[in-house]
Amino acid sequence: ALEQAMKDLGRSYTRFDYLGHGQSTGLFTDGTISRWTDDALAVLDECTAGPQVVVGSSMGGWIGLRMALLRPDRIAGFVGIAAAPDFTARMKKDLPPEGHADLERQGYWEEPSEYSDEPYIITKKLLDDGQRNFVMTGPIDITCPVHLLQGMKDDSVPWETALDIQKALVTDNVVVSLIKNGDHRLSETEDLNRLVLATERICSQIEYS
Known part of the structure; x- marks a missing residue:
C-alpha cells in the first residue's frame, strides 16, 4: 500500500525482505538484529541514492533507528509503525x-x-x-524528523513504547500518533492512510528544509 502510494506521488520506493523472511533466502533462525541491520544497510548503500526516509514496522522499527544512527548522512527521516527497539x-x-x-x-x-x-x-x-x-539505554542521537504510529490495543508492543522512544530521541521534530483501537499490524484502511500521510509529511519536510 505504501509503495503504490509513493509511486502515485512520483516518489522512488525500495523495499526488501530480511534474511529468512518472505522471499529472501536463508533461515530465520540464523538471523540476528546485527545481521538484519547489515541487510538493511546493504540495501541502503547499494540500491538507493540521496536522502532516504526509512519506514520500519515492529522489529523493522528497531532496525530503522539503528540505520539512522549508523548512516546519519543518508537517513533524512524515520517512520515507525509499532516500533519495537530492544x-x-x-x-x-x-x-x-x-x-x-x-x-x-x-x-x-x-x-x-x-x-x-x-x-x-x-x-x-x-x-x-x-x-x-540496544538503543533505549540513553539518549538516541537522531536529529532527523520522526513520526511514530502506535496502536493502543497492540498486544505485542506496549503503546507506551512510542512515548519512551520520543523522550529518548535527541530531535524535537517528533510526532507520535496513538490509535486508540489500533492493533500491532495497523493494516486497516484508515491505518494505511495514516501511514501514507505520515510518510509524505516527512518527505515534504525534507524537500523544503
Missing part, C-alpha cells in the same frame, strides 16, 4: 522457565504464535546479539 530484553524477561531451559539445552525455544500454526522460534543467538544493538 524488544529482545522484554522477550528474554517474559520467557517461561521451560523457555530458559530450552535455550540453554538446545539453543532455541519454540514459542506458540498467534499469527500462524507454526511456532515462533526464539534463538539464544538472537537474544544475546540483541543486547549489542
Whole structure:
C-alpha cells in the first residue's frame, strides 16, 4: 500500500525482505538484529541514492533507528509503525522457565504464535546479539524528523513504547500518533492512510528544509 502510494506521488520506493523472511533466502533462525541491520544497510548503500526516509514496522522499527544512527548522512527521516527497539530484553524477561531451559539445552525455544500454526522460534543467538544493538539505554542521537504510529490495543508492543522512544530521541521534530483501537499490524484502511500521510509529511519536510 505504501509503495503504490509513493509511486502515485512520483516518489522512488525500495523495499526488501530480511534474511529468512518472505522471499529472501536463508533461515530465520540464523538471523540476528546485527545481521538484519547489515541487510538493511546493504540495501541502503547499494540500491538507493540521496536522502532516504526509512519506514520500519515492529522489529523493522528497531532496525530503522539503528540505520539512522549508523548512516546519519543518508537517513533524512524515520517512520515507525509499532516500533519495537530492544524488544529482545522484554522477550528474554517474559520467557517461561521451560523457555530458559530450552535455550540453554538446545539453543532455541519454540514459542506458540498467534499469527500462524507454526511456532515462533526464539534463538539464544538472537537474544544475546540483541543486547549489542540496544538503543533505549540513553539518549538516541537522531536529529532527523520522526513520526511514530502506535496502536493502543497492540498486544505485542506496549503503546507506551512510542512515548519512551520520543523522550529518548535527541530531535524535537517528533510526532507520535496513538490509535486508540489500533492493533500491532495497523493494516486497516484508515491505518494505511495514516501511514501514507505520515510518510509524505516527512518527505515534504525534507524537500523544503
